[in-house]
Amino acid sequence: MPEPQPRTRQALTKERVVHAAVTIIERDGEAALSMRRVATELGVAPMSLYNHVPNKAALLDGVAEFIMTDMRFASDPDADWQQQTRNLARTFRAITRRYPRSVLLVITRQPKSSVGMHAMELVLASVRDAGFDDPTSVRLVRTFVSFILGAMMREVGVTDMVTEDGISAFKAELAEAKLTNVEQLLPILAVHDHEGDFEFGLELLIGAMSALPRH
Missing domain, CATH: 1.10.357.10 (Tetracycline Repressor, domain 2)
Known part of the structure; x- marks a missing residue:
């Protein structure tokens, strides 16, 4: 029987940090959001987040940008x-x-x-x-x-x-x-x-x- 392979840890990125923040906000509210809570959500050390977002304000800006970018507007040039x-x-x-x-x-x-x-x-x-x-x-x-x-x-x-x-x-x-x-x-x-x-x-x-x- 082959040996089980160790699970590869997914690389931490700004996108993953922002998505985790969105998950926390939708589940628990904006007041529950903190850098430590995001780190816990991702299973990483809190200090590792600062390589991708410098502070909570930048994290909130990232959430706002994510929401705006996720809007899929279908423009119809023929519509009035x-x-x-x-x-x-x-x-x-x-x-x-x-x-x-x-x-x-x-x-x-x-x-x-x-x-x-x-x-x-x-x-x-x-x-x-x-x-x-x-x-x-x-x-x-x-x-x-x-x-x-x-x-x-x-x-x-x-x-x-x-x-x-x-x-x-x-x-x-x-x-x-x-x-x-x-x-x-x-x-x-x-x-x-x-x-x-x-x-x-x-x-x-x-x-x-x-x-x-x-x-």
């Missing part, structure tokens, strides 16, 4: 600006659902290299090509980012009232408090159609964009 906007918004939403905790770093930490700005380039090009002036283009991008992040936070923070008994008991409490509109619409409020809500809001924003002046 409304459909391009839909495609870009849906792609960004997909990344927020894949990395709901890490994606906030994209907003709070500006990527420090051009690699992480490819997605921003595509989005800004889309709205400028549609004929919006430069200040309006930037504001539109920020508005859509806020909308998508808000949708993400609502999606991960709510649960459905799954039982009719629970809804009935709550309606009785609302009736006693004379919250008539909430009571009457509770069966609808209690059901969360995240996909439908997102598409509804997206079309509202596109409709509002269509009413803005353009070149």
Whole structure:
């Protein structure tokens, strides 16, 4: 019987360090992230990390860059600006659902290299090509980012009232408090159609964009 071969240790790289950081953030939250925790995740000595990232701030920048780079925007040159906007918004939403905790770093930490700005380039090009002036283009991008992040936070923070008994008991409490509109619409409020809500809001924003002046 042949002797078992020793397992070859995978080389430590900046990419592995960043991926481990993303894993920790998604599993335990950004507050749990530290260089020591990343080292434990990778099974290496903490000091070995500093050959690839000089400090925690650089590690967080790496996470933000990873998230931005992982956005796979499919640009369709034949689509009109409304459909391009839909495609870009849906792609960004997909990344927020894949990395709901890490994606906030994209907003709070500006990527420090051009690699992480490819997605921003595509989005800004889309709205400028549609004929919006430069200040309006930037504001539109920020508005859509806020909308998508808000949708993400609502999606991960709510649960459905799954039982009719629970809804009935709550309606009785609302009736006693004379919250008539909430009571009457509770069966609808209690059901969360995240996909439908997102598409509804997206079309509202596109409709509002269509009413803005353009070149």
